[in-house]
Amino acid sequence: MKQIAIGLAFVVLSGCTSTMVVPVVKEALTCSVPTDMLTTCGEPVPIKQGVTFGEVIEVTGRDRDTLRECALRQKSLADAITVCNENIEKHNADIRELNARNAAKQ
Amino acid sequence: MFNNLKLILIGAAAAALFGGGYLFGHHEVDTLKAQIKEIKGEGDYADAKRKAVQVEIDKVLKSKEAEYTRQVEILKADADRRAKELSTALAGAKNTIAALQAQVSANTARRAKLVAAMATAPEAERKKLQEQIDALDREKSNLITQLDANQCMAFAVPEAAIGPLVQRK
Numbered sequence: 001m002k003q004i005a006i007g008l009a010f011v012v013l014s015g016c017t018s019t020m021v022v023p024v025v026k027e028a029l030t031c032s033v034p035t036d037m038l039t040t041c042g043e044p045v046p047i048k049q050g051v052t053f054g055e056v057i058e059v060t061g062r063d064r065d066t067l068r069e070c071a072l073r074q075k076s077l078a079d080a081i082t083v084c085n086e087n088i089e090k091h092n093a094d095i096r097e098l099n100a101r102n103a104a105k106q
Numbered sequence: 107m108f109n110n111l112k113l114i115l116i117g118a119a120a121a122a123l124f125g126g127g128y129l130f131g132h133h134e135v136d137t138l139k140a141q142i143k144e145i146k147g148e149g150d151y152a153d154a155k156r157k158a159v160q161v162e163i164d165k166v167l168k169s170k171e172a173e174y175t176r177q178v179e180i181l182k183a184d185a186d187r188r189a190k191e192l193s194t195a196l197a198g199a200k201n202t203i204a205a206l207q208a209q210v211s212a213n214t215a216r217r218a219k220l221v222a223a224m225a226t227a228p229e230a231e232r233k234k235l236q237e238q239i240d241a242l243d244r245e246k247s248n249l250i251t252q253l254d255a256n257q258c259m260a261f262a263v264p265e266a267a268i269g270p271l272v273q274r275k
Binding site: 031033034037049051052053054058062065068072076080087088091 | 159164170177258259
């Protein structure tokens with residue numbers, strides 16, 4: 001009787017000999033845009049009381065330079081995000097295709 | 107004897123049941139293992155693709171950053187150049203004004219001579235002299251416009267015009 005029980009125990013336990021690592025959810029794609037592109041735009045130069053026409057031209061020039069730099073930063077940031085979105089969308093399309101292939105198998 | 111036979115038969119039946127169950131279960135487990143292996147393979151494939159896309163994103167962002175840095179440098183150099191030009195123009199405003207005033211004086215003197223010459227000139231030459239005087243008047247008008255603009259640089263902007271833009275404490 002004891003021998004039978006031991007035999008049965010071996011039979012039952014033999015089903016537990018191997019394990020398999022099941023895939024887990026991986027991290028999503030990241031879009032680490034350069035920190036320089038995340039800087040906010042500069043404020044307009046303050047205008048003092050009694051400003052001369054010559055000083056107004058200087059102030060305007062500096063504000064225009066700030067605006068140009070800000071516009072460049074905004075455009076570069078938009079370009080970077082567009083590139084990220086395009087790549088992410090392409091990857092998601094691949095994943096959708098993979099899922100559709102799997103669904104068709106079942 | 108009979109009891110032993112009964113025990114053996116029960117044992118054999120139990121072993122047969124367990125064996126059948128094991129075989130059935132083993133078959134099911136194999137199927138599941140195959141499915142898990144397939145899922146794992148596809149997961150690994152998707153992960154490899156994700157990594158490749160991440161590498162591509164990082165690469166493009168790096169090149170965008172380099173391009174942005176290059177363009178910022180150009181903008182800054184351009185801004186510095188313009189600021190220096192303006193500063194030089196404003197600093198040299200006094201000299202410019204003096205030079206323009208000298209030109210206006212010369213123009214006035216030339217005109218006075220022509221007017222004087224006209225008084226004694228024969229009729230045939232008068233038209234020619236008048237044309238020269240008119241040309242001098244046009245030149246003077248142009249000089250005065252430039253003079254006003256340069257003198258204006260040092261004037262304060264009227265409060266009514268600049269008031270709304272002035273930052274008050």
